[in-house]
Amino acid sequence: MTARIIDGKAVAAALRARVAEVAAGLAATYGKAPGLAVVLVGEDPASQVYVGSKVKMTTEAGLRSIEHVLPATTSEADLLALVAKLNADPEIDGILVQLPLPKQIDADKVIAAIDPAKDVDGFHPVNAGKLATGTGGLVPCTPLGCLKLLKTVRDDLSGLDAVVVGRSNIVGKPMAALLLAESCTVTVAHSRTRDLPEVCRRADILVAAVGRPEMIKGDWVKPGAIVIDVGINRIDAPEKGPGKTRLVGDVAYDEAAAKAEWITPVPGGVGPMTIACLLANTVTAACARRGWAAPAL
Numbered sequence: 637m638t639a640r641i642i643d644g645k646a647v648a649a650a651l652r653a654r655v656a657e658v659a660a661g662l663a664a665t666y667g668k669a670p671g672l673a674v675v676l677v678g679e680d681p682a683s684q685v686y687v688g689s690k691v692k693m694t695t696e697a698g699l700r701s702i703e704h705v706l707p708a709t710t711s712e713a714d715l716l717a718l719v720a721k722l723n724a725d726p727e728i729d730g731i732l733v734q735l736p737l738p739k740q741i742d743a744d745k746v747i748a749a750i751d752p753a754k755d756v757d758g759f760h761p762v763n764a765g766k767l768a769t770g771t772g773g774l775v776p777c778t779p780l781g782c783l784k785l786l787k788t789v790r791d792d793l794s795g796l797d798a799v800v801v802g803r804s805n806i807v808g809k810p811m812a813a814l815l816l817a818e819s820c821t822v823t824v825a826h827s828r829t830r831d832l833p834e835v836c837r838r839a840d841i842l843v844a845a846v847g848r849p850e851m852i853k854g855d856w857v858k859p860g861a862i863v864i865d866v867g868i869n870r871i872d873a874p875e876k877g878p879g880k881t882r883l884v885g886d887v888a889y890d891e892a893a894a895k896a897e898w899i900t901p902v903p904g905g906v907g908p909m910t911i912a913c914l915l916a917n918t919v920t921a922a923c924a925r926r927g928w929a930a931p932a933l
């Protein structure tokens with residue numbers, strides 16, 4: 637048997653279309669579409685690509701996009717001053733500061749400076765705390781996207797064994813909190829975990845978020861499992877020609893697909909969901925801040 641593919645590209649497109657519909661309704665009712673400020677510091681090429689996509693999709697969904705591009709030499713004080721200005725601006729509903737930041741800037745300090753009500757990345761300690769305690773708040777986009785993908789194949793996750801490989805603040809920890817809130821039995825595995833293959837083999841839901849190309853092998857996957865691959869790794873692909881590269885996930889796809897019931901591809905799985913969820917979070921933040929009735933997304 638080979639796994640069925642969870643088509644993140646299609647699910648993300650549907651979510652963006654829903655966001656666009658809601659944004660148009662809000663603009664018609666309240667005279668203003670939600671506004672997202674994206675801040676890019678420096679010239680990291682991957683970050684430039686991500687921010688370019690965020691700006692394009694924000695506009696395409698009918699949201700207002702406000703872009704700030706600062707030089708790599710920007711001081712922490714100057715970035716904090718911009719964040720303070722965006723916090724105070726009533727026309728800004730969401731603030732995203734693209735990571736990583738240049739080394740002279742303490743990212744934790746910048747994240748903590750963002751108004752939690754505008755923190756569409758869900759990285760502020762207040763939002764992380766609300767997620768951990770199940771008291772609402774804005775949820776990080778990538779794990780939120782993973783949960784939405786899981787829900788397309790299984791409505792009720794309660795009682796399932798979920799293993800999250802990776803313990804980052806951006807993916808692993810919030811993913812674990814979301815799965816726990818769905819009443820899964822959650823294990824968070826990481827680089828120090830003993831016998832990782834055996835831990836993974838217990839998983840009905842296996843979420844890989846380690847950033848190591850094809851680390852999770854086929855025989856680590858329980859037959860019938862749902863595999864969510866968050867990894868986006870560029871590796872050499874000499875078979876495509878000299879100097880060529882290709883994108884792979886954290887999961888050895890072909891092997892894992894032979895065992896799983898459902899699997900997300902790379903690219904076209906989790907990746908497109910992240911920006912779609914960012915747009916959804918921007919609408920959620922705008923409605924909460926402005927006291928607008930929040931339609932379901």
Ligand code: GUN
Binds near residue numbers: 732736757806
């Ligand atoms: N860099 C890589 N992923 C992300 C993300 O989700 N949000 C931000 N702000 N920066 C990132």
